Amino acid sequence: MSINRWIRNSYVFFQTLFLITTLLCLNLASAQIQYACSSTGNYTNNSTYSSNLKELFSSLSTESVAIQGFSKNTFGAKPDQTYGLVLCRGDINSSMCDQCLNSSTVDITDLCPQSKQATICYDYCLLQYSNQNYLNSTDNANLISMYNTQNVTGGRFSGWDSSNNTVKNYFNTVVNTLLSGVSDQAAYNSRKRFGTGVINITESLPVIYGLSQCTPDFSNDTCRACLQDLIDQLVQLFDGRQGGRILGVRCNLRYEIYTFFNGNPDIQFGSISGTAVANPPASDDKPTQPPTMNAPSNTSKGGKNRLFIIIISLASSLFILACFIIFLWVRKLRYSETEDSQEESMLAISDETLNLWSRSSDFPLFKFNQIANATNNFSSDNKLGQGGFGPVYKGVLQDGLEIAVKRLSTHSGQGLIEFKNEIELIAKLQHRNLVRLLGWCIQGEEKVLIYEFMPNKSLDFFIFDKTREALLNWEKRFEIIEGIAQGLLYLHKHSRLRIIHRDLKASNVLLDSEMNPKISDFGLARIFGPKELQANTNRVVGTYGYMAPEYASEGLFSIKSDVFSYGVLLLEIVSGKRNMGFHQYGDFLNLLGYAWDRWKVGNISELICPALSEVSQKQIERCIHVALLCVQENPADRPTMSDVIAFLTTENIVLPEPKQPAYFNIRVSERAVNSSDLDGSSCSINDVTLTNPEVR
Structure with a gap:
């Protein structure tokens, strides 16, 4: 047997062994118990409260299976009345749910002996009881957080630089996007208030799996608000961690870089083009508990069970670690002769x-x-x-x-x-x-x-050509203006992924057979998290003339960057002239400067394309007004796309006065002047480009 063949066979053997052992450890890890015992009061054995608690446990265990893995109930009368709630994970069957709940009622009395309030959480179910009536409350109290001790920039994945925060920040954004998606699924698309998902946006990051759940008695919006609160906490607490979860009684979230739920994901972002990293050992999850919770003694029956589980898990983890070291050694041998550069390994x-x-x-x-x-x-x-x-x-x-x-x-x-x-x-x-x-x-x-x-090519094919501009009357141009705005609003607000296009321009708006606009070219688009308002990049890419000033000069971009580009495009549609190819005789202002100058003197009719001179000016003037609002220098002054659509379609809305636009004093280069149309009546075909920042 040749050495290469031996290496290949050994690689397959150890890879299989590693996977089997990891799956074994998964079963052991699922037995992990997280619990919280309140110190607010105790009951005595054989008391009325003790009897009521036993009856409560019995009613919860028998009813929960029939009600989608969830039940809440009360038993007894005050002052010894007991209140309880149980919840099983939405991806397990009724038999597993019943088993988990039966174990929880035994373990919680061992782990929190005689405590009048306690919470216990497994991977598959949770149980909480109290002497206070909390069943109608939306408070997601008694949170328990756990996280993977390894950071996303810790070097477990090829090509990651542990000294670079870019990967970690992008990882956080992707996790945020995933958790928002599964939270929407749980809140609005599931009777069980349960959702799972997977995301794999880029080859440089691993596949990430997510899960969210609320108690089914929550309304859609209450569930989503509860989960959003956890998302905000989780992304902040577990900055760049490879996995983490927050367990609350009313809602909970979890994400990992390995599959941890049963069945296929409910939603999927991107293709599963990478291989998920195997489930890390149970010891990688480091639990943290609120300081108000008391840790029980290990001398109880529950403590002995936990000690046994820890010993078994530790032994399995050591065995997995040994297998993993051998696996890495074999892998290194296998690829030593064909190892590519770091960049090639990330992009191949x-x-x-x-x-x-x-x-x-x-x-x-x-x-x-x-x-x-x-x-x-x-x-x-x-x-x-x-x-x-x-x-x-x-x-x-x-x-x-x-x-x-x-x-x-x-x-x-x-x-x-x-x-x-x-x-x-x-x-x-x-x-x-x-x-x-x-x-x-x-x-x-x-x-x-x-x-x-798209049989009618792109928008610039019509509006920047003197012989074809008449084919687009004002009615059709306004439909195009509104259609582009609706497309951007969808990207910014209503799509599953919140998208910043970053390269909106006339040539990237295609026209179908009925001249309906369709935004294209998403190669430079960026995903934003639900709470992310702005991002920064060292690689400024796009088309000069459409770029917002904060993006071109500082690399800062947001939804307001797209709004700026839309404002430029709106002026181009109305005037039939390119922003950076226009000049007015000896005064070489760009289109934004010329539009601002005409606005100040109250003569914007000179800005309107001659092909539109026979139509009503009122709607056109309103469009110019909206465009000038969009291209204001300060992003905070610019409207959102929701505002833009309202401004364009609702005549009784009083528009605010625009401030001076960005790039007001920018002039066209000498090369552009020599090659453009000197009478200024038609659209120039000249683009002004810069070598720094990087543009196209």
């Missing part, structure tokens, strides 16, 4: 990943020769235009379906992260004003995206 797509992607109905995989045949081998006659990252071609598949093919240039600067970002974002976004992705293709250095075909 394996055959296994390609197969996983191709099996997903959300991401149909085309063969490269199919696309080449459909576009007549990317013939220049089929070329529709040139995007920032490469040319776009028209194609016809064998079944007659017309497609638009975006072929990324190998020197375009759009790498695998942007390519995968665009695939996964567009496939998960469903809105009539967003372009629809049909599939993708990757072969060697070739990266291709396949979209629905």
Whole structure:
């Protein structure tokens, strides 16, 4: 047997052994008990309270299985009345629920002997009782938090830099997005108030699994508010941790980088293109308890059981650690001759990943020769235009379906992260004003995206051309203006993933057969968490002239960055002129400066495209007013897209006065002046670009 074959066989053997042992440890870890005993009062054995408590336990255990794993009840009369609540995890069956609850009623009396208030939590169920009536309260008290002791930048994953906070911050954002999604699922789409999900946005991070649950007696909004409170706490407490959970009586959350729930996830963000890291040992979860809770003595029966579980778990953990060391050694041998650079290892797509992607109905995989045949081998006659990252071609598949093919240039600067970002974002976004992705293709250095075909090309094809501008009357232009706003509002507020586009411009607004606008090109888009208002980047990318000033100069971007771009685009639609290709005779102000100048002197009619001169000016003037509000220099002064739609569609709303726009004094370069239309009546085709910051 050759050494390479021995290495391959050993690798498979130890990988399998590691997985089996980890699954064994999972069963042991599931027996972990977290509990809280109150010191507010005690009862005596054989007392009325003791009898009432036993009756309460009996009623809770028998009723809970029939009521979706949840029950709350009271027994006895004051002052010895008892109140209790039980909740089983939504992914277990009634038999497992009943077993867990029966164990909890035994263990809680051992762990919290004679305590009048106590809470006990397992992986699969929880039980709380009290001498106070809390059953109608929404208070999520007695929180117990647990977290994985390993940080996301701790070096367990190839290519991660432990000294760089960028990965950790992005990980936190992705976790926030996942937990918000599963919380929405639990609150609004599940009778059990239970939701699970998985997210895998980028190859540089592991697959992350999440779970959320409320008690079923909560209303939709009460459940969501309870879970949001936990999300805010969890992201702050477990900054960059590879896993964590907060256990509350009324709602709870958990995320891990391994599968910990039963069945398929309810929601899925992105394709499962990576392999989840195996379940870490139980000892990696470090519990923390509130200081008001008392730890019980280990001399009780429950304490002995816990000691036995800890010993077994520790022995299993040591065995797993030994197997894992051997596993890493074999893996190092296997890949020593073919080790790539750190960047290549982060961005490479394996055959296994390609197969996983191709099996997903959300991401149909085309063969490269199919696309080449459909576009007549990317013939220049089929070329529709040139995007920032490469040319776009028209194609016809064998079944007659017309497609638009975006072929990324190998020197375009759009790498695998942007390519995968665009695939996964567009496939998960469903809105009539967003372009629809049909599939993708990757072969060697070739990266291709396949979209629905837009027969009327892009918005700039009409508004910046003197011979075609008349084809878009004001009624249709206003429909386009409103459609773009609706698409942005969906991205910012109503989609499952909160998206900042970062590259909105006329050429990225496509028009279908009925001239309906569809926003395209999501390669630079960024995901925001529900509570995230602003982010910062050292890599400023986009198109100069549409970039908000805070983004171009400082790398700060938010939903208000897209609002700024929308304001520029709105002025371009009304005037028929490019922002950075326009000049007014000897005074080389950009379009924003010219619009502001005309606004101040009360003569904005000179700004309106001549093709629109025969229509009513009132609605056009209102659009210019809204545009100037959008391009104000301070992001806080700009409206949200919700406000923009209200301003555009509701005439009785009094609009605020705009402040001076950003880039007011920017002038077009000498090169642009020499090549633009000197009479200023038509749209210039000149783009002004900078070498720093990085733009396109």
